[in-house]
Amino acid sequence: MTSSWAYGSFIAAFGLQGLLLLNVLFFTRFAWWVKLAAVAMVAILCLATWRAIPNLLGWPTHSGFAPRFNLNGIHIVEPDKSGVNKGAIYLWVTRFATDTSDVVPRALVLPFSPELQLKVTAAGTKLRKNLPQLGEVLPARGPGDNHGRKGIDLEFFDMPDPLFPER
Amino acid sequence: MLSFGHAAIVAAYVVVGLALLLLSLFSRWHWRLRAGLIVLTSAAYCACYFALPALLGWPTDRDVPRRFNLLAVYIQEPDKRTGHAGHVFFWASDLDPDADQRPRAYKLPFSPGYKSVFKEGQGKLRQNIPQIGEAEPEDVLHGVPSDRQQLGQKSVKIKFRDAPPAGPPSKEAGG
Numbered sequence: 001m002t003s004s005w006a007y008g009s010f011i012a013a014f015g016l017q018g019l020l021l022l023n024v025l026f027f028t029r030f031a032w033w034v035k036l037a038a039v040a041m042v043a044i045l046c047l048a049t050w051r052a053i054p055n056l057l058g059w060p061t062h063s064g065f066a067p068r069f070n071l072n073g074i075h076i077v078e079p080d081k082s083g084v085n086k087g088a089i090y091l092w093v094t095r096f097a098t099d100t101s102d103v104v105p106r107a108l109v110l111p112f113s114p115e116l117q118l119k120v121t122a123a124g125t126k127l128r129k130n131l132p133q134l135g136e137v138l139p140a141r142g143p144g145d146n147h148g149r150k151g152i153d154l155e156f157f158d159m160p161d162p163l164f165p166e167r
Numbered sequence: 168m169l170s171f172g173h174a175a176i177v178a179a180y181v182v183v184g185l186a187l188l189l190l191s192l193f194s195r196w197h198w199r200l201r202a203g204l205i206v207l208t209s210a211a212y213c214a215c216y217f218a219l220p221a222l223l224g225w226p227t228d229r230d231v232p233r234r235f236n237l238l239a240v241y242i243q244e245p246d247k248r249t250g251h252a253g254h255v256f257f258w259a260s261d262l263d264p265d266a267d268q269r270p271r272a273y274k275l276p277f278s279p280g281y282k283s284v285f286k287e288g289q290g291k292l293r294q295n296i297p298q299i300g301e302a303e304p305e306d307v308l309h310g311v312p313s314d315r316q317q318l319g320q321k322s323v324k325i326k327f328r329d330a331p332p333a334g335p336p337s338k339e340a341g342g
Contacts, residue, residue, distance in 0.1 A: 009214040009215055009217075012211065013179075013211045013215050016207065016211045017179070017182070017183050020187060020204075023186075023194070024186055024189055027190070027194050027195075028189065028190070028193050029193070030189075038186070041182060042182060045182050046179070048179070052174075053222065054227055055230075056219070057222060057229075058227035058271040058272045059223060059267075059269060060223070060224055060269060061223035064221070072239050072258070073238050073239025073258050074238075075258075075260070075270050088269075090269070090270050092238070092241075092270075092272065101246040101251050102249070102251060103243070104226065104274075105226065105241045105258070106224040106272070107226075107258065107270065107272045108224060128292070128295065130293065
């Protein structure tokens with residue numbers, strides 16, 4: 001799913017909201033001030049929703065891992081001893097593509113696990129040494145998290161040298 | 168914590184539900200029409216619910232924090248072949264202690280100035296020198312942007328400095 005699909009869905013939902021409002025205006029017998037209040041409320045909420053969407057952008061998401069991706073950055077938050085902060089592993093990745101002119105990096109987050117921390121830290125160290133890292137998503141081994149989301153496992157590889165066509 | 172973004176969208180759902188309830192109770196439509204509207208509205212709810220995650224994770228072009236810890240940089244040069252204007256993407260966490268501490272992805276329109284500043288920051292990150300970024304809004308308008316999607320985006324001046332070395336924990340804090 002792309003973000004343009006998401007914007008399209010929101011616009012469709014706004015359209016439906018407008019349709020319902022028109023029906024309330026023309027096919028019900030409410031007092032005029034109730035209808036006026038309905039118009040104002042829907043207008044304000046459409047505006048508020050539209051202005052709210054940019055506040056959601058940029059933050060990491062649990063879903064949206066491409067099967068193969070280029071690693072651009074890592075950030076690991078270890079769990080604290082009190083158990084309040086359960087830790088997280090943040091990744092900043094781009095989809096694996098040969099033409100990178102329209103590639104946009106995406107921020108992802110995974111629940112913290114010591115095994116994944118080792119893998120991600122090793123990949124991050126290689127990344128800092130200018131060794132591009134290719135990530136691959138593996139099927140989940142564990143039962144998933146408290147929200148019913150299935151966990152995933154990752155494997156990282158050094159990016160192969162670009163292949164040149166044979167003469 | 169419920170953010171403004173989530174709260175506004177949940178409130179919009181409630182308003183649609185309320186309007187539908189009023190129509191179902193007080194209009195004189197045929198029951199098939201009412202049932203159709205309920206199905207349509209439920210479908211719209213599902214569309215929004217599944218559309219939200221598709222918006223998450225992608226970089227934002229707003230709200231660059233005043234002080235931030237630079238985590239990674241991705242520079243996309245303009246492409247004359249495709250006409251793509253190019254961007255400078257960066258990943259950073261806000262240093263304001265009251266702000267959300269999760270890292271957030273940002274994008275800026277490509278410019279040679281941004282490119283050189285961020286390249287330098289990226290180079291130092293690769294040498295294990297953490298970078299503190301400082302953003303100042305620029306009031307000067309540089310004409311109409313070539314990319315109309317950038318309308319409304321405020322120009323910011325960004326500079327980086329090396330983060331001070333972390334000292335030993337103080338006795339009060341250490342316990």
